[in-house]
Amino acid sequence: xVKTPLICPSILASxxxxxxxxVAAIEAAGADWVHVDVMDGHFVPNLTxxxxxxxxxxxxxxxxxxxxxxxxxxxxxxxxxxxAGADILSVHPESGPHLHRTLGTIRGLGARAGIVFNPATxxxxxxxxxxLVDLVLIMSVNPGFGGQKFIDSALTKIERARAILxxxxxxxxxxxxxxxxxxxxxxxVSAGADALVAGSSVFKGGADAYADNIKALKAAA
Numbered sequence: 001x002v003k004t005p006l007i008c009p010s011i012l013a014s015x016x017x018x019x020x021x022x023v024a025a026i027e028a029a030g031a032d033w034v035h036v037d038v039m040d041g042h043f044v045p046n047l048t049x050x051x052x053x054x055x056x057x058x059x060x061x062x063x064x065x066x067x068x069x070x071x072x073x074x075x076x077x078x079x080x081x082x083x084a085g086a087d088i089l090s091v092h093p094e095s096g097p098h099l100h101r102t103l104g105t106i107r108g109l110g111a112r113a114g115i116v117f118n119p120a121t122x123x124x125x126x127x128x129x130x131x132l133v134d135l136v137l138i139m140s141v142n143p144g145f146g147g148q149k150f151i152d153s154a155l156t157k158i159e160r161a162r163a164i165l166x167x168x169x170x171x172x173x174x175x176x177x178x179x180x181x182x183x184x185x186x187x188x189v190s191a192g193a194d195a196l197v198a199g200s201s202v203f204k205g206g207a208d209a210y211a212d213n214i215k216a217l218k219a220a221a
Contacts, residue, residue, distance in 0.1 A: 003194060005185070005188075005189050005193060005194050005195055005196050005217075005218065005221050006032035006033060006173070006175075006194065006195040006196070007030070007031055007032050007033075007195075007196055007198060007202070007217055007218060008031070008032060008033040008034070008035040008066055008175065008195055008196065008197045008198070009026045009031050009035060009197075009198055009199070009202040009210075009214075010036075010037055010146065010177070010197050010198065010199040010202075011023065011026075011034060011035065011036060011037075011057075012037040012048065012146045012199055013146050013147075013199030013200045013202070014026075014203050015203075019053070019056075019057060020056070020057060020060040021060075021207075022203075022207075023057050023060045023061045024060045024061060025207045025210055026063075026202065026210055026214075027063050028210075028211075029207075029210035029211035029214050030211055030214045030215065031063060032063065032064075032195075033064045033088070033195070034057075034061055034063050034064070034065050034066060035066045035068065035177070035197045036049055036054060036057075036065055036066065036067045036068065036086070037049070037068050037070065037143075037146075038050075038067060038068060038069050038070060038071060038077075038081070039070045039071070039143075039144065040070065040071040040072070042071070042072060043070050043071050043072040043094075044070045044143045044144040045145075046144045046145055051081050051083070051084040052084070054067065054081060054084035054085055054086060055083075055084040055085055057085070058084065058085030064087040064088060065085050065086050065087050066088045066090070066114075066135075066197075067081050067086040067087075067089050067090065068090045068114075068116060068137065068177070069081065069089060069090060069091050069092075069095065070092065070095075070143050071095060072092075072094070072096070073095065073096050073097075074091045074092070074095040074096045074102060075096050075101075075102055075105065078102070078105055078106055078109060079109060082106075082109040086111055087111060087112060088111060088112040088113075088135055089106045089109075089111045089112070089113065089114065090114025090115065090116050090135055090137050091103070091106070091113075091116065092116045092117075092121070093115065093116075093117075093121060093125050094118075094121070099115070099125070099129060100128070100129055100132065103115065103129055103132040103133060104132060112134035112135060113132060113133055113134050113135070114133060114134065114135030114137055114175075115129065115133050115135070115136055115137070116137040116139060116143075117137065117138050117139060117157065117161070118139050118142060118143065119139060119140075119141075119142060119151055119153070119157075123160050123161055123164065126161060126164050126165075127164055127168075130164060130165065130168045130172075131168070131170075133170070133172050134171075134172050134173070135172055135174075135175060135195075136161050136165065136172055136173070137175045137176070137177055137197075138154055138157050138158050138161055138174070138175070138176050138177070138193070139154070139176075139177055139178050140154035140176050140177065140178035140179055140180065140188075141177075141178030141179050143178075146199045146200060147199070147200055148178060148179055149179050150178060150179030150180065150184050151178070151179070154176065155188065155191045156191075158174065158176060158188060158191035159191045159192055161174055161192065162174055162191065162192025162193075163192075173195045174192055174193050174194055174195065175193060175196070176188045176193045176195075176196060176197065177197035178197075180196050180198045180201065181198070181200075181201045181217075182201065182216050182217055182219075183220070185217050185220040185221040186220050186221050189221040196217060196221065198217055201213060201216075201217065202214060202217070
């Protein structure tokens with residue numbers, strides 16, 4: 001039986017003029033995690049949220065802060081985001097020279113460690129560090145901007161990642177991010193994902209619609 005997936009709204013799609021209210025609103029609406037997209041304008045072509053903003057948001061929600069670090073080099077930022085309130089820190093293999101060390105550092109800070117795979121990043125890397133990860137994130141778009149179209153080949157990649165985790169007996173969550181909507185949420189979960197990052201499909205319609213949007217994603221999955 002397929003479990004109901006975790007819904008992790010990406011605040012990249014929220015109203016930045018009232019971020020604290022938005023974070024509180026998605027918690028009230030039934031979100032499971034708060035997904036924070038951190039971009040440095042170098043590793044990806046956008047610039048978003050620094051640790052000071054994460055720290056300011058932390059009092060507005062009791063949900064886990066799922067911080068996706070799209071920065072390079074990533075190691076110098078791990079402690080700052082952890083101290084700001086990140087519960088999960090996810091990194092790209094390309095964002096530093098020693099992924100094994102980076103994941104170990106994250107766990108040493110008391111956070112859960114995630115690894116992120118861009119559409120062209122080979123999953124073979126996961127087999128080398130599977131014992132160090134608490135979250136595997138499959139990108140179903142090229143990172144940098146919200147509102148992109150879901151890349152269908154990500155479904156096969158989710159299946160392959162699930163197989164690697166199952167063979168290793170890993171309890172890590174398998175998350176998908178990019179163009180996730182009700183129409184493809186079921187396919188993502190059937191492929192093996194148990195956590196869905198959703199931006200526009202959660203935040204559309206304003207705060208009064210968030211609960212219905214989250215319920216729609218869970219129902220579709």
